[in-house]
Amino acid sequence: xxxxxxxxxxxxxxxxxxxxxxxxxxxxxxxxxxxxxxxxxxxxxxxxxxxxxxxxxxxxxxxxxxxxxxxxxxxxxxxxxxxxxxxxxxxxxxxxxxxxxxxxxxxxxxxxxxxxxxxxxxxxxxxxxxxxxxxxxxxxxxxxxxxxxxxxxxxxxxxxxxxxxxxxxxxxxxxxxxxxxxxxxxxxxxxxxxxxxxxxxxxxxxxxxxxxxxxxxxxxxxxxxxxxxxxxxxxxxxxxxxxxxxxxxxxxxxxxxxxxxxxxxxx
Amino acid sequence: xxxxxxxxxxxxxxxxxxxxxxxxxxxxxxxxxxxxxxxxxxxxxxxxxxxxxxxxxxxxxxxxxxxxxxxxxxxxxxxxxxxxxxxxxxxxxxxxxxxxxxx
Numbered sequence: 001x002x003x004x005x006x007x008x009x010x011x012x013x014x015x016x017x018x019x020x021x022x023x024x025x026x027x028x029x030x031x032x033x034x035x036x037x038x039x040x041x042x043x044x045x046x047x048x049x050x051x052x053x054x055x056x057x058x059x060x061x062x063x064x065x066x067x068x069x070x071x072x073x074x075x076x077x078x079x080x081x082x083x084x085x086x087x088x089x090x091x092x093x094x095x096x097x098x099x100x101x102x103x104x105x106x107x108x109x110x111x112x113x114x115x116x117x118x119x120x121x122x123x124x125x126x127x128x129x130x131x132x133x134x135x136x137x138x139x140x141x142x143x144x145x146x147x148x149x150x151x152x153x154x155x156x157x158x159x160x161x162x163x164x165x166x167x168x169x170x171x172x173x174x175x176x177x178x179x180x181x182x183x184x185x186x187x188x189x190x191x192x193x194x195x196x197x198x199x200x201x202x203x204x205x206x207x208x209x210x211x212x213x214x215x216x217x218x219x220x221x222x223x224x225x226x227x228x229x230x231x232x233x234x235x236x237x238x239x240x241x242x243x244x245x246x247x248x249x250x251x252x253x254x255x256x257x258x259x260x261x262x263x264x265x266x267x
Numbered sequence: 268x269x270x271x272x273x274x275x276x277x278x279x280x281x282x283x284x285x286x287x288x289x290x291x292x293x294x295x296x297x298x299x300x301x302x303x304x305x306x307x308x309x310x311x312x313x314x315x316x317x318x319x320x321x322x323x324x325x326x327x328x329x330x331x332x333x334x335x336x337x338x339x340x341x342x343x344x345x346x347x348x349x350x351x352x353x354x355x356x357x358x359x360x361x362x363x364x365x366x367x368x369x370x
Contacts, residue, residue: 040337044273045290216334 012232029113034265043134043211044265046218050135052223053128059109068104070097070136081140082260085150094157096223096248097133099240105129121223126239130220134209138260144259145206147252154249157242161168161250165196174232176247180204190267195251202261205251210264218263221248274367276351282368283345285316287338287353295330311336313356318342319349345369 054065054077063229070080071088085096091103103110111125119126149155168175178197193199199206209220219227225244229237237243270290277284289311295310308330316324323342343352347369354364 029366040286040288040339042288042290042335044288044338045335048271048273 005088005259023076027191027230030189030267033267036159037213037265040215041211041263041265043138043209043218043265046131046134046211047138047263048135049128050131050133053132054135057104060112061108061110062110063110065101065104065108065132067108068101070100070104077136077139079140079143081262082135082145083147085155085157085245085252086148086153094151094153094244094245094249096127096221096240097136099245101129101136102240113240119239120224122217130209130218130223133220134218134263137209137260140260141262142259144257145252145255147249147256151251157246157249158253160242161248162245164247166251170233172233174234176228176232178232195254198254198256198258200257202264203258205255206258206260207249207260207262207264210266212266214267219266269361269363272353272355272365274344274351274353274365276293276349276367276369278345278347278369279348283318283342283349283351284356285309285340285342285351285353289336289338289355289363291335291336291355291357292332293332293336296328309357309359310353311357314338314353315355316340316342316351316353318345318351320352 057064067074068091069075069088071083071086072080081097085094087094088100088103093099102113102116105116105125106113107123115125116129121127122130126240126261147154150156165176166181168178175181177196179187183194184196185192193204195204205221208224209219210224211218222235222239222244225247226236226239229235270365272290273288275286291311292309293311294306294309296305296310298306300306310330310332311328314324314326314328315322324340328336342351349369350366351369352366354362355363
């Protein structure tokens with residue numbers, strides 16, 4: 001009797017480990033592929049473009065963004081990325097990197113935020129914001145996320161983000177948590193990080209903006225969230241809308257202590 | 268005008284490794300747009316590189332090279348402070364030259 005039980009247990013182990021093994025080799029192959037790509041990450045090109053845009057005098061006011069306050073004082077870029085989204089007293093709002101850039105572009109340079117909000121991905125001023133976000137993100141490479149939660153509005157945004165994350169809806173009755181609420185899930189060969197907790201260094205919130213090799217596009221966090229909603233068959237959230245910022249706060253606070261690898265490279 | 272390239276050149280022993288990242292659409296001419304019309308080919312056709320003004324590398328590219336291509340090659344010789352310059356030309360007649368210093 002006892003031997004039979006043991007035998008069954010052994011079978012159980014075998015059945016559980018076989019698919020896991022097969023999965024590991026494909027994951028390893030993807031890891032290798034990513035490593036090969038790492039050396040020539042085209043995100044560098046967007047980083048260069050962003051750095052240039054930061055100091056270039058542009059817009060109706062003919063000013064640069066060098067006086068832009070990203071949360072650590074006017075013009076301070078290093079370390080700003082890992083503390084966003086945060087509350088800004090001048091706008092009275094919690095803002096993520098991209099919505100903050102819209103504020104700076106409009107107040108300093110006189111560029112109408114509508115150009116970005118109503119724009120298309122990868123085109124015109126919206127592409128410029130993505131390049132700026134890439135460069136600003138890269139300036140905090142290797143630094144741990146440490147979003148402030150001292151302001152009441154920041155805590156409200158966290159709570160709103162959390163609720164959005166678990167809110168099911170759309171034609172497929174999906175929520176963010178459907179894919180990102182458990183460990184060990186994947187979509188095709190892409191591992192899906194569990195974002196309701198801390199996914200670790202360089203994963204999830206700590207990996208965007210990233211360059212997508214498959215379509216040759218540079219994607220910001222706004223683009224990432226927008227496409228997640230598209231895949232859930234939700235209506236598209238507005239660019240830099242409060243909903244996307246709230247999700248950013250939720251993901252960013254959850255990632256506390258994890259190191260940023262921005263700009264990352266994705267398949 | 269085309270966006271700048273990113274060039275890194277590193278000398279080690281009697282060799283210099285050059286790594287170049289180019290910003291280019293590299294449209295193959297095989298794809299169709301949303302209305303079903305063929306998107307015309309637009310890609311780099313010629314790449315050359317020189318070390319201190321002397322040509323050391325040249326190649327012809329076609330539509331099979333990826334968007335934002337990455338190129339790596341090794342030059343015999345070269346030392347820190349030397350100038351490596353890389354140029355490309357595309358089938359629309361656009362071109363771009365960038366220079367880097369060997370480190």
